[in-house]
Amino acid sequence: xxxxxxxxxxxxxETGVFDNWKACERVIKGYQGAKYKSFxxxxxxxxxxxxxxxxxxxxxxxSSKPANPMAGGGPIWDSISVDAAYSSSSKQMxxxxxxxxxxxxxxxxxxxxxxxxxxxxxxxxxxxxALCKQKGIKLPIYTDSMTAMAWVRNKKAKTTLKQxxxxxxxxxxxxxxxxxxxxxxWDNKILKWDTANWGxxxxxxxxx
Numbered sequence: 001x002x003x004x005x006x007x008x009x010x011x012x013x014e015t016g017v018f019d020n021w022k023a024c025e026r027v028i029k030g031y032q033g034a035k036y037k038s039f040x041x042x043x044x045x046x047x048x049x050x051x052x053x054x055x056x057x058x059x060x061x062x063s064s065k066p067a068n069p070m071a072g073g074g075p076i077w078d079s080i081s082v083d084a085a086y087s088s089s090s091k092q093m094x095x096x097x098x099x100x101x102x103x104x105x106x107x108x109x110x111x112x113x114x115x116x117x118x119x120x121x122x123x124x125x126x127x128x129x130a131l132c133k134q135k136g137i138k139l140p141i142y143t144d145s146m147t148a149m150a151w152v153r154n155k156k157a158k159t160t161l162k163q164x165x166x167x168x169x170x171x172x173x174x175x176x177x178x179x180x181x182x183x184x185x186w187d188n189k190i191l192k193w194d195t196a197n198w199g200x201x202x203x204x205x206x207x208x
Contacts, residue, residue: 074198
């Protein structure tokens with residue numbers, strides 16, 4: 001009997017972790033430049049999903065290594081951590097921001113229908129930036145999404161998600177976030193959470 005595999009889709013009609021090839025094939029078929037890979041267990045798959053695609057394919061793929069919570073000096077605990085969660089069953093997405101050490105919730109939005117994890121990660125960072133500016137908070141912001149960091153840097157959510165009546169509000173949120181980025185500056189550093197060494201980001205919804 002073949003061993004069970006888990007499939008990570010970084011770019012496709014939908015993104016996430018899928019527990020069978022049929023489900024994975026459904027979200028990558030017909031998608032030009034789809035990025036996906038199989039993993040032997042769910043834990044490795046979710047960790048890979050929260051990291052960059054190119055960390056796991058080709059010559060840049062890194063080998064597995066034991067967790068080291070103090071790698072790089074460890075995280076800056078007095079900070080804000082953001083994360084998003086997408087359910088492939090309900091097709092809903094939500095996101096939140098918490099204090100990294102205490103896990104006090106600064107904001108939580110959703111569930112929102114027909115969203116994606118990348119969109120949620122993007123909105124979470126911008127929400128945190130806007131909140132910090134409004135409140136005069138200078139804390140750094142951690143995210144585990146390189147994609148969302150790039151979208152914020154470029155001030156554009158480069159999603160392939162299609163707008164429908166059911167997710168109209170989500171597209172309004174994205175437009176508002178992009179406008180905020182174009183019309184505001186910020187001092188807060190946006191930092192990559194080191195999932196491989198530090199474990200799940202504190203804002204994680206714990207549904208993996």
